[in-house]
Amino acid sequence: MYFQASGGRMAAVEHQQKKKHKASLIARVGMPSATTFFKKVEPSQEEYDLAVQEGVFAYMLTWKLDKLKFTCARTKCEAIVSNVLVPWSTTLVTEDLDQVEFVSLSIDASNDGHVKLLPIVVRYCKIYDGNTSVETKQLDFVELKVETAEEIAAEVLVVIQKCNLENKVVAFSADNTNANFGGLNRLGRVNVHTKVKNALQWNGQNRPNMAKTALDMIPLDVEYLLTKIFGYFHIFTVRVERLKSFRKFVGQEYHNILGHSHVYCLSMLPALERVLKMYVPLKSFFLLKTNALLSCEQCLKIH
Structure with a gap:
């Protein structure tokens, strides 16, 4: 609603007395709430099946499951992934990490154009119904502003604290670069491994070439x-x-x-x-x- 500055309060009072304004108020009062258009009955089995297909489609499975037709464009797929799949998968990983005693962390920064990305992955041994399996899950996927040992270590420690893994991390894996494990001029101090080790008061040793040495044996x-x-x-x-x-x-x-x-x-x-x-x-x-x-x-x- 727009009034000229010279009209002031009198212009607003005159506008309220007009028939068009009164008719708009009456129409608004008589308009039902948007919630009345929502479904209140239990979804049918066909609707459940349709929801499952949309969820699978959002999970990037491309094959056709059955003859039911549906539309699942970008907005709906994004909503399914953000509000259903991500919370569900996060809950599963959290439940697993609460059960295990030891985990190992892995990182490997990579470039996507000019963007530096850092996936943080956890690996642990899971026992379910008498079967043992080694699980590998991604805990976070962060964008780095600068690729320094300080920033990488800070991101790793944030994930460790968020997932309550301070007393469960027994191994750290990354590529053999100076930022991760230190070089000749760093003397084992300014690198991700040392910073994470000191923050966790962990007694783990720096063995970047352990696999290579074992293979030579x-x-x-x-x-x-x-x-x-x-x-x-x-x-x-x-x-x-x-x-x-x-x-x-x-x-x-x-x-x-x-x-x-x-x-x-x-x-x-x-x-x-x-x-x-x-x-x-x-x-x-x-x-x-x-x-x-x-x-x-x-x-x-x-x-």
Whole structure:
């Protein structure tokens, strides 16, 4: 409502006496509340099914579950994720963390354009109905203003305190950079590991190369072994078909042997897992080869 400055209070009084203003007041009083348009009955099974589909759709599953049609655009998906899925998943993780005694934390900052992002991940062992599983959950996903040891450690400590993990953290994992574990000039003081360790009064030791050192203790060259096994079967159809026959003999599903290249460091684990899945057929295959190939079988005996 707008009145000229010269009209003042008299203009407002005159406006209240007009028929149009009185009619608007009467119409507003007689208008029902918005809550009267809300459904008050229990939803039907079909509506429950529809809600489930919308939730699954918001969870980024793209396949069609059944013939029910629905619309779930950006606004509804955002509401489902923010008000349903996030609180529900947070509750599940919180309940798990209340039950466990020990956890490990992992971080790995990465860039999305000019934005520096820091996911904070927790790993713990869960026992449910007699079954044991190793769970990996994301606790937070924060944006860093500057990538310094002080800021990263502060974000990690905020998550630890929020989830009540002060007395449960037994390990800290991150890439081997100076900001995370310190360098020659930092002398073990100005880095994330030391700051988190001191804040928690934790006796954990800095072992950024522990996995690499442990791998060097294995009495064989795993990378060389994977390369040789892959090369032996890669382009030889006869050898692959014979290996498949051993697979049938031991009653195991066949899986192609995966290759590994030192250029792609992340390919070693999948290649090793595939060899372990095919361990029994591979062992039988090489045991029946000539004495020249028995060395390959001996290499497969990974203790």
